[in-house]
Amino acid sequence: MADAVAELDAAADALYGLPPAEFTAARNERAASATGALAKRIKALRKPSVAAWAVNLLVRDGQLADALELSQALHEAQDELDAPELAKLGKQRRALVAGLARRAGALARDAGTPLSRAVLEEVELTINAAIVDAAAGAAILTGRLVRTVHADGIDAADLVDAVAGSVPGVPDRPAPGRDDLAARRARKAAEAAARDADRAASEADREAARIEGKLAKARERADLLHERVDDLRAELARIERDADAADEKVTDLQDEHTQARDRAKTAARAAQRARAAVEDAG
Template identity: 60%
Template structure:
């Protein structure tokens, strides 16, 4: 049996290669090839060939690597878990909300990645920016893609296509981290989660309906207060008008009595005038 004395364990070799790859992929892409060749020349014989085989990253992959090393992908990967749970639960409303949040977050992270690259003196073309967005979106949608991105050693962009697994083959310089299999939810677990989601939706709907009912009640009570106030004002006005009417009726009766008295006086005066006129005519006749 051949001796393995002096030969580093396989996992140690992979760790060394990954450490060297992480250093190299932190460099701007135009510096990568020269630095890689120099590092391969001084590396242990066990990994020298592997170092030499490391591929230069594309501009989009390097920008995503910057974002991963900067620690700004944690929120996106938290969203990834929530998205997968919503898919498992078949919660369309929650899935729609998370999908909108995902698109906004992916676009914002892509802008940050391009900004980090620009700060390092590397311009990212519009086409490369599109690849940055696709890669971040793939990391959100797929656990294996997320693991590849989080190494900070990505060499090519990734893309999620429908519900198929993202192709991460040859996407990482160095070793590809394993993705632990998540335990498949049991029927009881799914039923419990769906029941909880249904109860939460029912609670939200009940709270919304209660809030709407409270708003309607407040509006009606406000209108009722105004109506009562108007009724009180109208009743006060009506009392004033009744008092005024009674006064006017009394004045009218008084005016009627005065009119009757004056009419009687007018009749007497008219009779006296007629009598005086006749007396005056007889007096004139006697003078002729």
Template identity: 60%
Template sequence: MSDDDARLDEVAADLLALPPARFTAARNERAAEIGGGVGRRIAKLRKPTVAAWAVNLLVRDGQLGEAVELSRALHEAQDDRDAAELARLGRQRRQLVAALARRAGELAAGAGTPLSAAMADAVEKSVNAAIVDETAAAAILTGRLVATVDLAALEGDALGQAVAGSLPEALPALPARDDLAARRARKAAERAVREAERVLADAERERTSVEKKLASAREKADRAQERVDALRADLARAEKDAADADAAVQRREGEQKDAADAVSTARRAVVRAESERDAEAQRNEGGGA
């Protein structure tokens, strides 16, 4: 790569990280400032789409390299025909693509240009392309996109047209994958995770069973409580009836006492009357003699 090419790539990367609304003025200013052949090439740089600019922000944010590293791991798993590893990496890839697309949206919104749903979808396709295809990853990681990358639409020089400046031939240097010993250790750790997940699944099934039993026990307890409440209501009614009966007995006992007193009084009156009668009879008999 010539010095002019390197200079153009450097300026393009800086310009394409600016919000699209500021791109044209900044490009023209830099072109006039640098001048010469490089300046003329800078003046011809295309304004990026908002989605491409958001991907450039993501590259500068430093997180897209993780997606490319996952791509390498995915290829290793494919070469090894490691089904468990492929399944895990597939899930991780989908999660990472979605997370990076959200991060790009946050960066764009933070820079004053929120992404529409269509733009966010284009960003997600570019991130996915970087994970799946190393050639696309090399282009995207330049941070010089003027258009987003969709693997389904990559034909002819589409990738070259999507990148301002030079198109890299290979991925930039990224941290190497773990060596064999580290990979074995990782797989052992993953087996431990799977075993822990199995234990968790068993525990969750047991919890579900216990919860069902608890629900049944609560239902029985509710029914028993309903019976207790009904019995308590019956008892309350019976106690009231008993209290009413006791009160009636007390009234009748009072009436009985009053009647007994009346009988006693009447008897005394009878006795007095009989005594008076007898006395009167005796007086009458004495006067006649």
């Protein structure tokens, strides 16, 4: 029985990587070369949709590994109720899904079957299902998709008739215990507190550096102003000395002026007497 399943899976592996246009003829040829129940099972394999075939190409190209790593991170964030981490991972998931869908489109185009916008949307939904649903991811990674798969991460994905051949089982992830969850949450809280403290310390350092720069500029300006004050004081002292000297000069000149006026008056009186004497003599 195991050998029959393995043989059917091997036949499906070979067929579901072919372009859809080549599938039917290749399937019939392979069924004709088989015998018994295996031939009937191969003959019953259904042609994949174009979107499912494009996802199969992506699997064969090895491009879904990153998607499944992100899936594990999403599950851990959900277990820990880490809202910021979930938001960041959600953004990464959308970018990854879009990038992988573009890669699937390029692979399909290189294989001679360009994808329409509607088919690309189905490819994106299937890639997203591989990320948010572990069972869907395991089924999709067989590379034997017959139809696309949708999953919302809440309800289990519908995998009936989605895969040709056997569908791999997916062991349930053990639910983390209460003590483990509490420890994780405590660690996350401590890490968040440490990040907050680091941010606060960095901000305080930046603020101190900013104030230190302003302080240096203020000191430089104060020094310049004090130098200016010293220069002005020296200038004022010089001007005061000049003013005192000018006052002394004024005083001296006033004394000289008084003395000159007294001499002029004395000379005028002497002249007047001399003229009177002349008149008396005549």
